[in-house]
Amino acid sequence: MSEIEAELTRILTKIAEAKCIKHYKAVADTVADIGNGFLSSFYKGEIHNQDTGEIISVGIKMEPPFAGINFAKFYKNEEVFYKDFLPAILTLQAKTNMKDPFDNTATYFNSETGNINFIALENVSDKGYKLHDKMAYLNRECLEKIFKIYGKFHALSFVLRRRNWELYEKIHNQYSSDMFQYFVKPEKNAIILKKSITAAYESLDHDSKVYNELEALSENCVKLYIKASEYRGKYWCSTHGDCWSNNMLFKYSDNGQVEDIKLIDFQLARDGSPIHDLAYFFYSGAAKEDLYRIDEYLKIYHETFSNILKALGEDPEELFPFEALLNEWKENALLGVFLGIYLWQVKLLPKEKYQNIFNNPADEKKPNAEEWNEIFAKLLQKTLEGDKFRERAKNILTQAFEYGIISKEKIENCFAGGYRLTVLG
Structure with a gap:
């Protein structure tokens, strides 16, 4: 038995024992699905209940095979979400008979953080859920459903914070420091962000007002990004965090309509603005x-x-009125603008282009974080030069400018004041 098979079998055994299944067979699939996310490798397994004939399908997310990153911080965030926050809001929801409740996460089975980092969940792909084509736009039907899902998720968070602040604070104090600043630390990560924002700016019509007004954008994008990630408003809630389309699983009907969506990957979960979730997946x-x-x-x-x-039994006009939502969007959607531009360069990169970074034989040296960044940056450079990226980036920046999310004044205010960079271990 290989090392990975032994580890997967151990995880499946723990799940079976936690479910008090006396007679079972653990079946591990050692072929990893790599490249859908950048902080994990995905494995599958099954627990065969030999008394009932039931088969429990399990998805196991483990840290990817390269060194130099403290993965425990990311996996701990997700563990806190599944073990503490999700049960709290589902308990709150269960106290009333809701017509359309929040039920958009996979069942949590087990997890560990530290020397071994994994999250084990129900493998909903066996129920017909699958990833959206990352290179394709989300259509209107998908967008509407996702906005509705986050409406439910954020509302439950608002109510939990209002009714049980002590529990809410206890949960969120367990989350690591602002994980969004991982994207700009170390310096090589900041360079990747800056290159994508620079390419987006250069994609604009050079005779346009938006191009002239945003002249200082590229130079100050890291400061702007950090400031945008640090919410200081009053409409706090628990956020999903890393909510691009690869962290959602879609179930379609026979005629191609979206029946349901499951949110996955809460490694960047934190207390923040609901706009950060909305703008991230939107842009x-x-x-x-x-x-x-x-x-x-x-x-x-x-x-x-x-x-x-x-x-x-709560008043939305008191907790988060619609006019406040519109104002919050204009004030706090910039993080999603930056992440949208950053993500489109990744989404337009074919998966197989970066899979081979991870697919080294077991006896070869694992690439460290610095080597990974260098390889990844070279791959992304080709995407930045492509027409598809330029079109998407131009559309995002133009709309953000016209909507008042980014402006010459906001850029000037950013580099006129200070900003804070949280140090990640």
Whole structure:
């Protein structure tokens, strides 16, 4: 038995024993699915209950095979979400008979952080859930459903914070420091961000107002990014964090309609602005025509948000009125603008281009974080030079400028003041 097979079998055994299954067979699939996320390798396994004939399908997410990153911080965040926060909001929800409750996560089985880092969840791919084509836009149907899902998720968080602040604070104090700053630390990560924002700026019409007004954007994008990631408003809630399309699983009907969506990968979960979640998936997935429907999508989000609050006996106009949502979008969507541009360069890179970075034989030296960044940056450079990236980046920056999310004044205010960089271990 190989080392990975032994480890997967151990995890499956722990799950079977936790479920008090007396007679079972653990079947581990040692072929990893690598490249859908950059902080994990994905394995599958099954637990065969020999008494009932039931087969429990398990998805096991483990740290990827390269060195130099403290993966425990990321996996601990996700563990806190599944073990503490999710049960708290589901318990809150269960106290009332909701017509359309939040049920958009996979069942949690087990996890470990430290020397070994893994998260074991229900493998919903066996139920027909699958990834969206990362190179394709999210269509209107998908966008509407995702806004509704986050409306439910954020509403439950608002109510938990209001009714049980002590528990809410205890949970969120377990999360690591601002993980979003991982994208700009170390310096080589910041260079990748800066190159993508520079390429986006250069994709604009050089005679346009937006190009002239955002002249200082590239030079100050790291400062702007850090400031945008640090929410200081009053509409706090628990956020998903890393909510691009590869961290959502879609189930389709026979006629191609979206039946359901499961949110996965809560490694960047934190206490912050709900706008950070919304703007992140929106700008990393919406086509040009949908970018200009943002007010419409925010209405859909707020209607769902309000329905959950009302079902729980709360007043949405008191907790988060629609006008506040619109203002918060203009003030806090910049993080999603930057991450959307950053993610499109990744999404347009064919998966097989970077899979071979991880697929070294077991006896070869694992690439460290610095080597990975160097290889990854070279691969991304080709994407930045492509027409598809330039089109998407141009659309995002233009809409963000026209909507007031980014402006010459906001750039000037950023480099006129200070900013804080949280040090990650």
